[in-house]
Amino acid sequence: MTRTLTARLLQRLWPILLPLSALCGGVAFLFVALIEPMGGLGIFETVLRMTPRIGQLLGSNEIDPTTSAGIASIAYVHPFVAILMAAWPLSVAAAALGGDVESGEADLLLSRAVPRRAMFQAAVATLLAGALAMCASLWLGTALAQWISPPEDPMPLGRFAAAAVVNAVLIASTGGVLLLLSAGSSERGRILATGAGLWLLNFFAGVVAPLFPSLAFLRLYSLQGHARPQAVIASGQIPWPDTGILLTVGVAGLSAAALVWSRRDVRS
Amino acid sequence: MASAFMQTSALTKRYGTTVGIEDLSLSLQAGEVFGFLGPNGAGKTTTIRLLLGFLRPTSGGFSMFGQDIAWGDWRHRARIGFLPGDLRLPRRLTGHQLLGLLGRLHGQINWSWVAHLVERLEVPLGHRIRTLSRGNLQKLGLIQALMHRPELIILDEPTTALDPLVQRTALEVLRELRDQGATVFFSSHHIDEVEKICDRVAFVRGGRLVGVEEIADLRSHLLARVEVRVTGEAPDLSSVEGVIRFEQRGETLALMVRGRPAPLLARLAALPVEEITWQAARLEDHFFTYYERAGEP
Numbered sequence: 001m002t003r004t005l006t007a008r009l010l011q012r013l014w015p016i017l018l019p020l021s022a023l024c025g026g027v028a029f030l031f032v033a034l035i036e037p038m039g040g041l042g043i044f045e046t047v048l049r050m051t052p053r054i055g056q057l058l059g060s061n062e063i064d065p066t067t068s069a070g071i072a073s074i075a076y077v078h079p080f081v082a083i084l085m086a087a088w089p090l091s092v093a094a095a096a097l098g099g100d101v102e103s104g105e106a107d108l109l110l111s112r113a114v115p116r117r118a119m120f121q122a123a124v125a126t127l128l129a130g131a132l133a134m135c136a137s138l139w140l141g142t143a144l145a146q147w148i149s150p151p152e153d154p155m156p157l158g159r160f161a162a163a164a165v166v167n168a169v170l171i172a173s174t175g176g177v178l179l180l181l182s183a184g185s186s187e188r189g190r191i192l193a194t195g196a197g198l199w200l201l202n203f204f205a206g207v208v209a210p211l212f213p214s215l216a217f218l219r220l221y222s223l224q225g226h227a228r229p230q231a232v233i234a235s236g237q238i239p240w241p242d243t244g245i246l247l248t249v250g251v252a253g254l255s256a257a258a259l260v261w262s263r264r265d266v267r268s
Numbered sequence: 269m270a271s272a273f274m275q276t277s278a279l280t281k282r283y284g285t286t287v288g289i290e291d292l293s294l295s296l297q298a299g300e301v302f303g304f305l306g307p308n309g310a311g312k313t314t315t316i317r318l319l320l321g322f323l324r325p326t327s328g329g330f331s332m333f334g335q336d337i338a339w340g341d342w343r344h345r346a347r348i349g350f351l352p353g354d355l356r357l358p359r360r361l362t363g364h365q366l367l368g369l370l371g372r373l374h375g376q377i378n379w380s381w382v383a384h385l386v387e388r389l390e391v392p393l394g395h396r397i398r399t400l401s402r403g404n405l406q407k408l409g410l411i412q413a414l415m416h417r418p419e420l421i422i423l424d425e426p427t428t429a430l431d432p433l434v435q436r437t438a439l440e441v442l443r444e445l446r447d448q449g450a451t452v453f454f455s456s457h458h459i460d461e462v463e464k465i466c467d468r469v470a471f472v473r474g475g476r477l478v479g480v481e482e483i484a485d486l487r488s489h490l491l492a493r494v495e496v497r498v499t500g501e502a503p504d505l506s507s508v509e510g511v512i513r514f515e516q517r518g519e520t521l522a523l524m525v526r527g528r529p530a531p532l533l534a535r536l537a538a539l540p541v542e543e544i545t546w547q548a549a550r551l552e553d554h555f556f557t558y559y560e561r562a563g564e565p
Contacts, residue, residue: 004372012360104352104354106322107350107356108357108358109373110322110342110345111348111352112345112346112348113342113343113344113345113346116342262340265323265324266322266323267322268313268317268352
């Protein structure tokens with residue numbers, strides 16, 4: 001039953017998932033493929049030295065951004081990719097649970113022998129499937145670019161795969177919080193607006209605030225701030241304290257969402 | 269509580285201080301068509317959503333198929349077919365795709381029965397749902413409610429959007445299912461359709477049950493609408509035994525009469541009556557009589 005419901009949700013959301021995944025892969029591809037046409041690594045070095053804040057924004061604290069791996073890793077934290085990675089959990093949250101209540105699909109399903117938990121499991125499975133698809137595409141973009149246009153210094157693709165997994169954990173974690181919002185709501189518009197607002201705050205605290213020393217502490221309160229794919233690429237090690245926080249928030253969000261969804265009234 | 273086919277016991281749902289339904293105790297027997305009649309906002313949809321587990325009761329409970337149903341139980345819903353009042357189906361799917369999806373959720377479906385329903389109700393299944401007319405949408409809604417041959421059919425305003433011909437077919441299908449043993453819970457604010465199909469009817473208003481009557485009993489209660497035209501000044505007949513409503517419009521008297529007609533006829537015999545019409549009351553009249561008895565206008 002959960003499989004049927006997951007297939008149904010994916011069927012509704014593939015027109016969103018497909019372009020999001022393609023864009024993730026495309027961005028990752030471009031960051032490697034454009035190194036040579038833009039004059040090699042030197043140009044990046046010059047730009048980043050002239051604008052240290054941009055360098056910091058793109059991860060100069062975690063990895064040397066003047067190496068091929070450093071340049072390629074920018075795709076994993078770039079604000080555009082961050083927006084893509086937020087768009088997926090937002091889409092799932094707006095379509096499933098609360099979205100199902102608004103569309104009437106909850107009435108159609110829950111009037112049958114469909115337990116609420118099956119609808120919830122389908123939402124989680126869809127969220128995770130999309131997260132994996134996007135992050136696999138991100139890695140494939142990097143790998144494909146390295147194969148077509150090998151950079152001066154070869155990149156450790158295994159580490160990029162681990163970095164993609166960290167990004168998938170970030171998407172799942174964001175999805176946990178947004179599904180909690182969805183589980184208690186009955187309006188897609190409200191889920192989208194509140195979810196987007198929360199994500200912007202999260203992005204500001206995790207990415208923009210650390211550029212200013214007096215606000216750097218805000219990073220600790222942001223999911224984005226705990227996602228460190230570039231650290232994985234640089235060291236080959238997953239930063240477990242940060243990734244653990246992402247996992248904990250994700251699991252807590254999903255558990256709370258399951259509880260809210262199982263107990264709430266589904267009004268017409 | 270678990271002896272009738274379906275039984276509610278002091279079922280109550282409140283939204284803060286607002287009453288959805290209060291202290292509802294009903295009992296349905298297997299194989300009957302039970303009308304649930306009330307104006308908009310009476311608590312009909314709230315009751316149905318409680319029975320389907322969409323809403324959590326504030327207090328009270330219910331049983332179905334001989335079993336007490338607790339909050340969160342869902343397996344019993346395999347035996348229920350439901351047509352919501354504000355039917356919303358996935359707009360991008362075709363009728364075929366929708367029924368296929370629901371069939372996969374149900375498991376075992378007798379597709380020749382579904383084909384029979386589609387043929388009788390004449391639904392174009394190949395079109396996307398967003399392109400269907402309101403009537404076709406409602407027919408598709410009826411098919412999805414009946415496709416698994418449920419033992420209990422819960423219908424919320426089922427024939428609102430249907431043209432009279434299809435409405436007749438839909439009611440015929442429901443009667444056939446009743447004859448084959450299905451029980452129907454039929455919510456409506458249209459008295460005519462309840463009168464056509466139901467065996468018993470419950471009246472609700474303001475979240476409270478006003479009364480439950482056999483349709484046959486209601487009809488035999490001899491509630492009648494009488495209109496009398498007399499020559500000259502019309503007398504006040506409101507005190508005559510059996511007259512429950514009296515209205516005087518010049519030379520014409522409009523009365524609602526309950527019980528034996530003899531006292532009124534005796535009184536009329538002494539008057540210069542020009543014209544008299546005597547009609548069996550519509551169910552609507554019984555409906556309003558109930559409200560008056562319940563202290564409502």
